[in-house]
Amino acid sequence: MGEARLEARRLVRGFADGEGVSGVDIEVRAGEIHALVGLNGAGKTTLMRMLLGMLRPTDGVVRVDGRPPGSPDSWRRVGHMVGGPFAYPEMTTRTNLVVAARLRLVPEPEITGVVDEIMAELDLGPVADKRARMLSQGNLQRVGLAVALVHDPLAAVLDEPTNALDPAGVLLLRASLRRRADAGAGIFVSSHHLDEVARVADRITVMNRGRVVGTLDPRETELERRFFATVHADDLSRSR
Ligand SMILES: Nc1ncnc2c1ncn2[C@@H]1O[C@H](COP(=O)(O)OP(=O)(O)OP(=O)(O)O)[C@@H](O)[C@H]1O
Numbered sequence: 001m002g003e004a005r006l007e008a009r010r011l012v013r014g015f016a017d018g019e020g021v022s023g024v025d026i027e028v029r030a031g032e033i034h035a036l037v038g039l040n041g042a043g044k045t046t047l048m049r050m051l052l053g054m055l056r057p058t059d060g061v062v063r064v065d066g067r068p069p070g071s072p073d074s075w076r077r078v079g080h081m082v083g084g085p086f087a088y089p090e091m092t093t094r095t096n097l098v099v100a101a102r103l104r105l106v107p108e109p110e111i112t113g114v115v116d117e118i119m120a121e122l123d124l125g126p127v128a129d130k131r132a133r134m135l136s137q138g139n140l141q142r143v144g145l146a147v148a149l150v151h152d153p154l155a156a157v158l159d160e161p162t163n164a165l166d167p168a169g170v171l172l173l174r175a176s177l178r179r180r181a182d183a184g185a186g187i188f189v190s191s192h193h194l195d196e197v198a199r200v201a202d203r204i205t206v207m208n209r210g211r212v213v214g215t216l217d218p219r220e221t222e223l224e225r226r227f228f229a230t231v232h233a234d235d236l237s238r239s240r
Contacts, residue, residue: 002030004063005155005186006051006078011060013046019210021046024060026205026212028155028186033177035197036190037216037227038207044190047207048082048157051188065154076105079153081161085144089133093124093143096132097150104151118146121176123168137164145173149180156180158189162196174200194223208234 006028013020021043028034036044049055051062053070064074087096097115106114119125122142127135132143141164148156156177162170177187177200191197197204197218204216206227214230216223 002184003066004028005030005065006157006188007061007063008047008051009061011047011050011062012058013050013055014058019043021050021057022210024207024210024212026051028188030154030184030186031181032202033181033187033189033200035201035204035218036188036207037192037194037197037204038190039231042207043210044207045082045159048080048159048188048190052078052080052082052157054082072105076151077154078157079104079148079151079155080157081144081148082157082159085141086147087132087135087140087143090131092129092131093119093135093146094128096143097146100147101150104153106151114150114152118150121149122146122172138166138169141165142169142172145176149176152180153185155186156188158187160191161189162191162193170196194227198223206230209238 004027008024008026011024012022018041024047038044046055050057051069062069065077067074091099094115097118098111101111101114119128122145124142124146127139132140135143145161148158161173165173181187201218204218205212206214206216208231213234216226220226
């Protein structure tokens, strides 16, 4: 496993009416798919938004490929889909991808090539000329993933990437993420589907009530039981 593509140290973000994130250390290394699991409200999306510079931490440090998040340099290196797929509703799939590639500073002569490549990878050819607002949920999700990955980022942060995907889409995404990690990217995904996570992840971190409370080995059996045991043990330790 290589150097850290994404790194958070002692990350904190409190909310008046929720636990937010309280003191999280996490690393996503080059070459790995690192999955984040936790119950609703555990703090997964909040953590991801801070890693991307979309939300300012109250305390702690974030690094994207060794740099502060949100700088033009790190912007080029990271791809994300957090809070649902993003696409301009009136633009076609292809135009959305061209715009995404431009925003991520892909050199102009390379744009047609990278857009064709990601459309082939996620099988978006049949909806290339459809406006985003006319797409089915699953196809919109594929477009959102393509927007996140079109510039071949060194780090990707994907919140619930398999949401709404059909089994063919899940397989395409899995192959895409594996190929990217094998080529040196660091991929951070959150999911509620433990069986899917077990198939794709190299490492699984469990979050509960704003903290990292354990890790799971994707190869172990009874992942679900181990997940609930980890969460329950944390709840118990806090009620003492
Ligand atoms: N903008 C906000 N204002 C106030 N509280 C917030 C805000 N965003 C998140 N929270 C609170 O922070 C906690 C963590 O929420 P977060 O969305 O990060 O959880 P999650 O693990 O992604 O949940 P889910 O699995 O339901 O998507 C929750 O208690 C939530 O209510």
